[in-house]
Amino acid sequence: MNLTVLGNNGTCPVKDGACSSFLLQTEDSKVLIDIGNGSVAKLQHVCDLSEIDTIIISHLHFDHLADLFPMKYALETRKYLGEDIHKINLYIPPVPEWIMEEIITNDVFNIMYISDGFSCVDHGLRFTFKKVQHIIASFAVRVESNMTFVY
Numbered sequence: 001m002n003l004t005v006l007g008n009n010g011t012c013p014v015k016d017g018a019c020s021s022f023l024l025q026t027e028d029s030k031v032l033i034d035i036g037n038g039s040v041a042k043l044q045h046v047c048d049l050s051e052i053d054t055i056i057i058s059h060l061h062f063d064h065l066a067d068l069f070p071m072k073y074a075l076e077t078r079k080y081l082g083e084d085i086h087k088i089n090l091y092i093p094p095v096p097e098w099i100m101e102e103i104i105t106n107d108v109f110n111i112m113y114i115s116d117g118f119s120c121v122d123h124g125l126r127f128t129f130k131k132v133q134h135i136i137a138s139f140a141v142r143v144e145s146n147m148t149f150v151y
Helices: 039-043 068-080 097-103
Strands: 002-007 021-025 030-035 054-056 088-092 109-113 119-122 125-132 138-144 148-150
Touching: 002 039, 021 039, 030 039, 039 068, 068 097, 097 109
Parallel strands: 030 054, 054 088, 088 109
Antiparallel strands: 002 021, 021 030, 119 125, 125 138, 138 148
């Protein structure tokens, strides 16, 4: 496993910074853990947006999910222009209706809601989610393959 910190700023990115976002790479997959404001620009220095297999959103604060929307817009535009873009598996806590209306269109994401104890295998990785204390529903994730990573 290789971890790239794309962003670690608080609620607003500093100049040339980005909020919470981490790219976890294995030989077989690229997993984006959180996608805070400013992180999509940073991600494009590491890989093409279409290379992401899985996105995990830990909780619904904007400094952890704001760039989900521009990423979706970029990928759906590329699909519209004829590029063969695969759907990204999106693991996310239950969202308000307005977010769902925005992310469900144009077949960019396979959306799966996470809950305490939810576990699955995705692209050769086992994800296990555990509810953690925060002011809104928030989840830690354990990622297992030949190594273990916990966020």
